[in-house]
Amino acid sequence: TVLILVIQVLGLTAVILVAVWMGSFRGGFAWQSDPAHEFNYHPVFMVTGMIFLYSDAILTYRVFRNAKKTYLKAIHGIIQGVVLIFAGVGLKAAFDSHNLKNPPIPNLYSLHSWIGLITVILFALQWLSGLISFVAPKLSMGARQTYMPHHVFWGLAILCLAGASALTGITEKALFTDFFAHIKYSSFVTETYIINFLGLTILTLVVLVVYVVTR
Amino acid sequence: TVLILVIQVLGLTAVILVAVWMGSFRGGFAWQSDPAHEFNYHPVFMVTGMIFLYSDAILTYRVFRNAKKTYLKAIHGIIQGVVLIFAGVGLKAAFDSHNLKNPPIPNLYSLHSWIGLITVILFALQWLSGLISFVAPKLSMGARQTYMPHHVFWGLAILCLAGASALTGITEKALFTDFFAHIKYSSFVTETYIINFLGLTILTLVVLVVYVVTR
Ligand code: HEM
Ligand code: HEM
Numbered sequence: 065t066v067l068i069l070v071i072q073v074l075g076l077t078a079v080i081l082v083a084v085w086m087g088s089f090r091g092g093f094a095w096q097s098d099p100a101h102e103f104n105y106h107p108v109f110m111v112t113g114m115i116f117l118y119s120d121a122i123l124t125y126r127v128f129r130n131a132k133k134t135y136l137k138a139i140h141g142i143i144q145g146v147v148l149i150f151a152g153v154g155l156k157a158a159f160d161s162h163n164l165k166n167p168p169i170p171n172l173y174s175l176h177s178w179i180g181l182i183t184v185i186l187f188a189l190q191w192l193s194g195l196i197s198f199v200a201p202k203l204s205m206g207a208r209q210t211y212m213p214h215h216v217f218w219g220l221a222i223l224c225l226a227g228a229s230a231l232t233g234i235t236e237k238a239l240f241t242d243f244f245a246h247i248k249y250s251s252f253v254t255e256t257y258i259i260n261f262l263g264l265t266i267l268t269l270v271v272l273v274v275y276v277v278t279r
Numbered sequence: 280t281v282l283i284l285v286i287q288v289l290g291l292t293a294v295i296l297v298a299v300w301m302g303s304f305r306g307g308f309a310w311q312s313d314p315a316h317e318f319n320y321h322p323v324f325m326v327t328g329m330i331f332l333y334s335d336a337i338l339t340y341r342v343f344r345n346a347k348k349t350y351l352k353a354i355h356g357i358i359q360g361v362v363l364i365f366a367g368v369g370l371k372a373a374f375d376s377h378n379l380k381n382p383p384i385p386n387l388y389s390l391h392s393w394i395g396l397i398t399v400i401l402f403a404l405q406w407l408s409g410l411i412s413f414v415a416p417k418l419s420m421g422a423r424q425t426y427m428p429h430h431v432f433w434g435l436a437i438l439c440l441a442g443a444s445a446l447t448g449i450t451e452k453a454l455f456t457d458f459f460a461h462i463k464y465s466s467f468v469t470e471t472y473i474i475n476f477l478g479l480t481i482l483t484l485v486v487l488v489v490y491v492v493t494r
């Protein structure tokens with residue numbers, strides 16, 4: 065339970081760090097009228113959804129140990145649905161920032177974008193499998209028991225993939241900023257520490273969630 | 280066993296891809312006389328050691344199921360020792376490429392380097408713990424049994440960290456190449472595919488090793 069508290073603090077810290085990075089250091093937020101600043105929603109929605117809410121959805125069963133199973137399932141499934149919506153908004157912001165630029169930037173060229181897309185697709189499939197197996201049409205008791213360890217393994221594996229997406233994305237944004245905004249990432253400015261601690265926070269959080277669930 | 284074969288193929292593919300990337304596309308290898316090309320040893324040694332050999336050391340117990348436990352322990356421990364040596368050479372190449380450059384590049388500024396250093400330190404600690412617990416002075420049976428699940432958990436967790444180090448490193452090198460060597464990563468040139476498939480190969484390999492060991 066101390067670990068679960070630590071995970072909450074790390075999750076909130078990650079959300080605050082990414083919001084401060086994009087909001088205060090990268091010029092704040094806009095929508096399609098200003099695609100360069102529309103991009104800034106991408107990291108914020110991805111980290112808030114695919115890292116913070118994702119972890120809390122997984123931990124539902126650990127936090128509310130005495131609640132009715134039907135409630136827990138509903139909370140778990142609904143939060144994961146919200147994660148999917150956040151991912152959709154975050155991806156829209158990233159694609160818009162490429163397509164609406166003049167001239168446009170190609171889509172899906174980077175390792176980050178390939179890992180990211182695979183992560184979101186697997187997450188959507190996991191969500192559908194969870195819904196079909198545990199809610200409607202609902203599998204038989206035996207089939208549910210067979211599926212459960214796979215649901216848990218892939219739930220954690222996809223969280224690790226989300227972590228890998230975030231860390232490669234952070235690295236890309238750090239270097240783009242270095243090159244195009246002439247902020248020297250390598251000169252240990254304030255932004256250097258915000259970027260690196262954001263990454264370490266996400267890394268630690270993912271390791272702790274996997275640890276708690278596999279104990 | 281099919282999975283173990285797939286893991287071998289992925290490991291060899293990763294080593295070949297990183298060697299071709301550095302050897303043919305990034306100008307080949309040199310030592311301290313030419314620090315820019317000395318850097319090229321860094322990815323090759325890191326991927327060969329901390330990804331390919333690391334995975335095979337873990338899988339020793341799965342591949343040679345009928346061999347004597349003492350032999351398996353020796354193979355497992357010695358390969359992990361070789362991994363540590365590879366990591367040392369790879370790090371030396373990275374640090375030299377910064378320190379011997381004129382003017383020098385600062386050390387340990389990036390998220391990649393922070394994650395990488397943490398990974399190598401944890402790996403070294405895990406190696407020492409394994410040696411002390413299972414070889415000499417060797418813990419009591421009960422203490423060994425208590426430590427074992429932690430040894431396995433952290434062995435896999437550090438493999439995931441090595442994966443995260445590699446993916447962020449690959450992303451950095453891809454963008455440095457883009458900016459300094461004017462190879463357009465985003466134009467889907469041959470190098471784009473080598474870089475992205477190297478990343479996906481490492482990602483898939485790590486997920487499969489964790490899957491095989493936790494089954
Ligand atoms: C955690 C989940 C994340 C996922 C699934 C994800 C996914 C994606 C995808 C699919 C694209 C391609 C958009 C396009 O081609 O038009 C993209 C672009 C991008 N993302 Fe992310 N992202 C994530 C987190 C982050 C974070 C945290 C950052 C930075 C702090 C970031 C930085 C970038 C950058 C700079 C681009 C544009 C360059 C490129 O296409 O690689 N991403 N992301
Ligand atoms: C992408 C979406 C999802 C992910 C990543 C995910 C992940 C996970 C993980 C990691 C666990 C293990 C939790 C623990 O042991 O503490 C779990 C448990 C569970 N999930 Fe999901 N899940 C998702 C969607 C769903 C959906 C839509 C449902 C249906 C309502 C569902 C139903 C369950 C159930 C019944 C458990 C078992 C809880 C228990 O008895 O220990 N999941 N999920």
Ligand code: HEM
Binds near residue numbers: 323
């Ligand atoms: C898998 C394990 C890896 C570890 C533990 C690791 C660790 C490190 C460390 C500690 C540094 C800092 C050196 C310094 O500050 O002087 C560094 C630098 C670097 N690494 Fe790696 N690395 C790994 C893999 C890779 C790979 C596969 C690539 C590229 C394909 C790569 C690309 C780079 C680059 C471009 C730098 C210089 C820029 C910087 O300091 O971030 N690394 N690495």
Ligand code: HEM
Binds near residue numbers: 337340341407410437
């Ligand atoms: C950084 C170095 C090391 C890492 C990352 C590591 C990792 C692992 C992993 C992941 C496993 C589980 C393998 C499986 O279940 O198939 C394992 C098992 C084991 N390791 Fe290590 N290990 C390291 C060093 C050592 C050392 C130096 C020794 C001492 C010789 C050792 C002794 C063992 C033993 C006895 C097992 C149990 C095998 C069994 O009965 O299933 N390890 N190690």
Ligand SMILES: O=C1O[C@@H]([C@@H](O)CO)C(O)=C1O
Binds near residue numbers: 318376384455456459
């Ligand atoms: O900081 C670095 O910038 C690049 C550049 O020197 C050539 O790619 C590199 O490899 C580093 O270690």
